[in-house]
Structures are given as structure tokens and as C-alpha cells.
Amino acid sequence: MTRIGVLALQGDVEEHIYALMKASKTSNLNVEVVEVKKPSQLDSIDGLVIPGGESTTIRYLASYIGLTPKLKAKIEEGIPTLATCAGLVILAKKARDAVLKEPEQSLLGVLNVEVLRNAFGRQKDSFETKLLVEGFGEVKAVFIRAPIVTEVWNPAKPISKLNHPKLGEVIVAVKQENIIGLAFHPELTTTAFHEWLINEAIK
Amino acid sequence: MSSIIQSHEVLERLYDLLYGLLELRDRLRQLGLEVLPGGLSDSITLGSVKVKTSFIAMLRRGVIMDVTSVEQAQIAEDAGAVGVMVLDKLPYDVRRSGGVARTADLKVIEEIMRNTSIPVSAKVRIGHFYEAVLLEEVGVDLIDESEVLTPVDEKHHINKWVFKTPFVNGARELCEALRRISEGASMIRSKGEAGTGNVAEAVRHFKEIYSAVRDLTAHAHDEEYLRDYARKCQVQHDLVLLTAKLGRVPVITYAAGGIATPADAALMMWLGADGVFVGSGIFKSKDPENRAKAIVLATSFWDNPEVVVEAQKMVSEKEAMLGIDVKTLKPEELLQVRGL
DSSP, X not given: OEEEXXXXXXXXXXXXXXXXXXXXXXXXXXXXXXXXXXXXXXTTXXXXXEXXXXXXXXXXHHHHTTXXXXXXXXXXXXXXXXXXXXXXXXXXXXXXXXXXXSEEOOSSOOEEEEEEETTTOSGGGOEEEEEEETTTEEEEEEESSOOEEEEEOTTOEEEEEXXXXXXXXXXXXXXXXXXXXXXXXXXXXXXXXXXXXXXXXXX | OOOTHHHHHHHHHHHHHHTTTOHXXXXXXXXXXXOSOOEEETTEEESOHHHHHHHHHTTTTOEEEEESSHHHHHHHHHTTOSEEEEOSSOHHHHHHHOSOOOOOOHHHHHHXXXXXXXXXXXXXXXXXXXXXXXXXXHTOSEEEEETTSOOSOSSOOOOGGGOSSOEEEEESSHHHHHHHXXXXXXXXXXXXXXXXXXXXXXXXXXXXXXXXXXXXXXXXXXXXXHHHHHHHHTSOHHHHHHHHHHTSOSSEEEEOSSOOSHHHHHHHHHTTOSEEEESHHHHTSSOHHHHHHHHHHHHHTTTOHHHHHHHHHTSOGGGSOOOOOGGGSOGGGOSTTSXX
């Protein structure tokens, strides 16, 4: 039995759980999904999802409950990890906000990228589109008050770029060994990335 | 296996049905108001049903706090709120001051948007289409068509399908919630009785809503029952069927109205809320910084009593807003009966 943990403090946790259930059904693999809300729940998992939501809220809640050191250790040990939107911000080594400008403290600092929060603007600038992602082909993608990746360094690599009419070509997906970080929300449109996570977790 | 994601399809169908045919669209276009979800380019679509409901999904397990100034908005953000709701006066003060309550100053809203990184919402009067147009122009992330402000249309709510900005509406029972969804609301909240610091009405409304949902689910295969229910509520059969199948309100549903303590927030989460709006409860208390943090903790960790105990200890009952017993309000003082 493979166990996937979803960080369940705030954000679209249920949508990720649903995507994982669907992915386990289509790939015919036996998966148990657990909500992670305290450190001990990280012990027995083989894969990890960090969902979308407000990164400032998730940061506060994770620090409060003492999840931060163990989460960081677990990801650095190599547990397959899928991070979407706020999840990407939480994993990034460096983060800034497009509105407030000043650098923010990073929570986990395990992914070699710099991200810009709210890069596209407000909710009225949120959008859906089709995107080519290396290793995943064309996927439908929803960007919600999304961040972008402004800098990537080894061993992280960009796996998808978006051509945006206002921002030009921007990096919206990266892979670094066991981690995939996405600026968009695959859990709302596709199960491709959750299938990847399950397959990696089984290995 | 069912998920609220399935409601996106039904909402998209309703959108085509209700909005695609409307003359209103053409009239607005003639006025030069581009209200169709359009693109920045051929491949990028803004303001679609998917984009609106997806934003709302990110608010799960969060707290949105009523604020009237930049200082309050920053306290809310530092406390871990997932959003702020900008008002001219907190609901408690709306009650006290009387008169007509309208949407907040646009300048204040803009100043708050420039000084916070979290989503900014604001309220419009029920039926006030043009206040909503203004808020969309200004760029708020979520519009609350709210009974706390003085309604301008006793019969109709705003047609929310024509906006790119998501809307939240209040409801006291399931039919009301489904009517608002059929008008294009992307999110529902209980009405409760705002500005009272008394969570009793929010509890009543959540129990009303969820007992009706359970009743529908029990009749999920009784086509006639669902048809009758749709007729009674004056909503599309699709929506009723969807609710029966999902066993929940088909959009994200927050609790609102009278939440004043961490325990109130945890109670509403226990009753099935997806998150919590706090109106006067925080900034009408004498310990807003701690209370804001404590309510955020209790909302996320509602299923962990140890944390809720710690959260409840962060605030003092002596500092809480005094509150108003709903039974002492005259019928004309009730906000929840506005806009059914």
C-alpha cells in the first residue's frame, strides 16, 4: 500500500485528494491518501502534496504546529513531492510579492528557484490556458493569482514556459530531482501530475 | 466518488443557459462594457466559470476578516487570514448608526489592495448592479452581495454570471443558496445575524441547509421528489440533482454571522463549513491581534481540540465584543430577512 500525504492546513486539499483518488483508479494502483496536519503524520508517507491556498496562511499554520523542520527534512531526504501554486512559494528558496515588493521569509527553502507571488496580478487577471509541460505533454492549466518562477539554478530545471501577452515568456513549472513545482493548479483539470507522484512514490 | 469539482461542469452549463441567451449581454456590450469572459489572447481565457470557482477552492479552511482600514487589513494578513473584506463600517456599527449602508470608499479599497498580498473582497448592496461594476473595475478579488448593506432591489439579486469577478451570497436555507448559485454566485455563506457577536443564527442556518441536503441525498433516486424540490425552490433541476449527488452545497460554503471566538469558528467548521467569515468579532473586540490569530488556528485545526484550547486561551472573554441577543431585536432590525 502506497501512502500519499496532503498538507491539509489550508487550501484546496479536497481537490488534491480527489485528483489522487482518480489517478489511483485510472492507473490501477492502490493508494491511501492521508491528510497531514501534525508532524507525526509525516512518518509513514511515501509521497507528498503541498496544495494551493494562501502561502502566508499555510506558513503561519505550519510554523505554529511545528511541521516545518520535519517537512523540510522529509523533502530533502528525497520523498516525491508535488507542490502547486502556494506550495511552490512555500518550497522556494527565495520569494517576493508583486504588490508588496519586499522579500519574504521562505518557509521550507528546498527548491532552487526564486518566485514572484501574484505575478500576473489580481483575480481578474487569473486565467485558464493550455500548456506544454516537458514529460507530460499538453495539459489544461488554471492560474489563480499565480506566482511565476523568476530564477532557476541547478539542480532545478524549468519544464514549462508560458507565453503571456503581458509578461512575455515566463517559467511556470520546474523539476528538481524528487520535486515538481507548478505555478498552476493541475488538481482542477488533470490527473497527470498526481499519476507521476503515485508512480514515483511506489518506486 | 464525488467531488465539488463536478459542479464546475454543471455551473458551466447553467452559465451557457442563463447567460448565453440574455439580451442583457448585448445591451451591456452596446454600452461598451465587455462582460464576456474574454481573452488576453486566443489561448488565455479570463473570468470563466472555471477561473472563478477555482479561486474560491483556494479559500478552503481559511478565514476572511472584515476590515475598515489598511492597519486592520495588515493585522488580518499577519494573523494568517486568507482574505479581507473591506467595509465602510463593521456590521455592529452599521446596526448602531442606522441610515443607508453602501459599498465602501473605493479609495480605501484601493489603498488596502496596494498594501496587502492576500485577496481583497468588498460588499455591494443586494441588487446594486453598478456598485458591482465599480468593484470589478477597481479589481477586487471577490464581491459579497450582502444583506448587511441596505438592499436597493427588493425583488432581484444581481445577475452574477455577467461578471468576471466571483461573487459570494448569503443564505439561510438550501433553496436560497441554490437560487443564488443559479444567479451565478460562486460561493455561499450563511447569513447568520451580522453584527450581533451571536453565532446562534449561523448555527441555525447551517443546520437548516445541511438537513435539507441530507434529505435530498436520501431521495437522490426519487426523480419526482427532486423535481418537486426544484419547483419549490425555483431553481434548475440540474442543481438539485447535483446537490443530492454530492451530499453538500455544490459550491464552497463559508460560515458567517456572529462568529466572535475561536470556539465559534471551530463549531462552524464542525457543522460542515468550508471556512469562516468574521465580521465585527475581531475588530470590535479589545484584543484584535490575538483574536485574529486564534480564530485562524481554530478554523484550520478545528478537529484538534488541543489546538482549539490553546487558541481559546489566546483570547479573553472579558475582551470579546459584548454581543446582542437576537431575541431582543425587533423584526425590522433583522438583516437576514433581506433579499430571499
